[in-house]
Amino acid sequence: MAKKLLIGSILLATLLALNLSVPAQGLNKNQEKNLYLRLIRSSAWIVLPKPAAPGKFSFTEGSGWVVNVKRKLIVTNYHVVGENKDVQVFFPYYQNDVLLKARKPYVNLIVTGKGLPGKVIALDKVRDLAVIQLGLVPTWATTLPVAAQGVEPGDRVYNLGCPGGEESLWQWSGSTVLNVEKKRLRSKSEDDKILTIEARMIETDDTRTRRGQSGSLLVNTRGELVGIVESISHKEPQTTMAIERSEVLDFLESNKIKPQIGKKK
Secondary structure: HEEEEHHHHHHHHHHHOOOOOOOOOOHHHHHHHHHHHHHHHEEEEEEEEEOOOOOOOOEEEEEEEEOOOOOOOEEEHHHHHHHHHHHHHEEEOOOOOOOOOOOHHHHHHHOOOOOOEEEEEEOOOOEEEEEEEOOOOOOOOOOOOOOOOOOOOEEEEEEEEEEOOEOOOOEEEEEEEEEEEEEEEEEEEOOOOOOEEEEEEEEEOOOOOOOOOOEEEEEEOOOOOOEEEEEEOOOOOOOEEEEEHHHHHHHHHHOOOOOOOOOOO
């Protein structure tokens, strides 16, 4: 045991001497499950039905999160909603107290127009952010707090979103922060317009992010928002880009939206 502790101490000292980040402790499986069950109450699937040929149905999609449950406000990416003013929003459904993850039942609800109607009330094309106002939200929905402090390289973070084209929604993944810095990116909107995004971004080693998870929450180990998933890189292996919390806070303040702030470390 003493030998293991000695090796660990030497490794830690070496990392610090080289000015390398020391990976933060992640959550165990049970803690991840509990965090998922808490965050699912703040997560949303955003849908925009599109014109289609007779007998066909088409839509674009993205993810979002509850920034203020009392005001019924959802935050997502600008490139998810584009210049559209009206969207449909879905919260998770439950059958016999079991979370319904399968995509098909939700798609059937889109066809019949049973999503919650939402109005886009604020946009920021440069930061790629948008706010949606709902008329009502589920009684069990909760506000997601924004972290009081940002993350650093080596920190463990978690994502909950709704990837497009897959058989299930409300998917979960954990990843490690690679860097946090100002970036200038090009992104494609749902109407295929090319956008230039300039914002402080978090890059993680998440290789599982897919189209449709844009706008989804990225949280720290305490379940506080540190970023919003924006895009994926074309690196090998793939990395994931998220808009950092400071950009989100500036956007919300400029639109007179007061978020809940998490506890300081």
